Amino acid sequence: KAGVTQTPRYLIKTRGQQVTLSCSPISGHRSVSWYQQTPGQGLQFLFEYFSETQRNKGNFPGRFSGRQFSNSRSEMNVSTLELGDSALYLCASSLESPGQGNYGYTFGSGTRLTVV
Amino acid sequence: AQKVTQAQTEISVVEKEDVTLDCVYETRDTTYYLFWYKQPPSGELVFLIRRNSFDEQNEISGRYSWNFQKSTSSFNFTITASQVVDSAVYFCALSEGRNQGGKLIFGQGTELSVKP
Numbered sequence: 001k002a003g004v005t006q007t008p009r010y011l012i013k014t015r016g017q018q019v020t021l022s023c024s025p026i027s028g029h030r031s032v033s034w035y036q037q038t039p040g041q042g043l044q045f046l047f048e049y050f051s052e053t054q055r056n057k058g059n060f061p062g063r064f065s066g067r068q069f070s071n072s073r074s075e076m077n078v079s080t081l082e083l084g085d086s087a088l089y090l091c092a093s094s095l096e097s098p099g100q101g102n103y104g105y106t107f108g109s110g111t112r113l114t115v116v
Numbered sequence: 117a118q119k120v121t122q123a124q125t126e127i128s129v130v131e132k133e134d135v136t137l138d139c140v141y142e143t144r145d146t147t148y149y150l151f152w153y154k155q156p157p158s159g160e161l162v163f164l165i166r167r168n169s170f171d172e173q174n175e176i177s178g179r180y181s182w183n184f185q186k187s188t189s190s191f192n193f194t195i196t197a198s199q200v201v202d203s204a205v206y207f208c209a210l211s212e213g214r215n216q217g218g219k220l221i222f223g224q225g226t227e228l229s230v231k232p
Contacts, residue, residue, distance in 0.1 A: 033219070035222075109158060
């Protein structure tokens with residue numbers, strides 16, 4: 001059974017550019033969430049999607065956006081990149097259905113974004 | 117407000133020593149979930165355990181054990197007879213309520229170094 005797949009693994013972008021990261025969840029998982037990990041702020045929740053709808057959103061500026069497709073694959077986009085956006089971006093998927101509790105999330109290996 | 121505190125930033129032990137990683141959480145919800153994840157140098161977060169707020173039973177899995185105490189809002193993790201392969205960063209996380217799904221609130225992590 002394939003795990004959570006994130007592409008690309010590494011990315012270097014220039015300030016002001018935009019970037020799109022991709023996440024393919026485990027087959028059958030409909031919930032996908034995104035996290036940003038930096039040495040200073042640690043692991044911070046970005047947003048979560050369930051059945052193509054954003055269910056939760058963290059405290060990030062509007063430059064950070066995401067979406068989920070009908071096959072549960074998800075993308076996140078960061079526009080007008082800043083140096084501070086350099087981070088490891090982790091995606092996680094779960095079998096969870098709303099109201100059914102939290103069965104735990106399986107994380108991908110992440111995309112390491114460097115903004116120069 | 118919800119919060120997870122891992123007071124130990126770094127721990128260094130010699131192989132075969134027992135080590136306990138502390139986790140203290142804050143939440144106003146009566147329904148919540150607690151997790152431990154391991155992050156090896158590869159970056160992927162590896163799920164170790166999930167515990168819901170109604171289940172205070174301690175759990176043992178091989179060399180790993182977890183002690184959940186609601187009275188002190190703690191969910192500590194003990195590794196018995198540590199091994200070099202246990203070296204990693206360990207994160208404790210909290211998810212509130214049945215519909216908060218993938219919104220995990222992480223502690224700052226404890227970096228465990230096991231020396232031969």
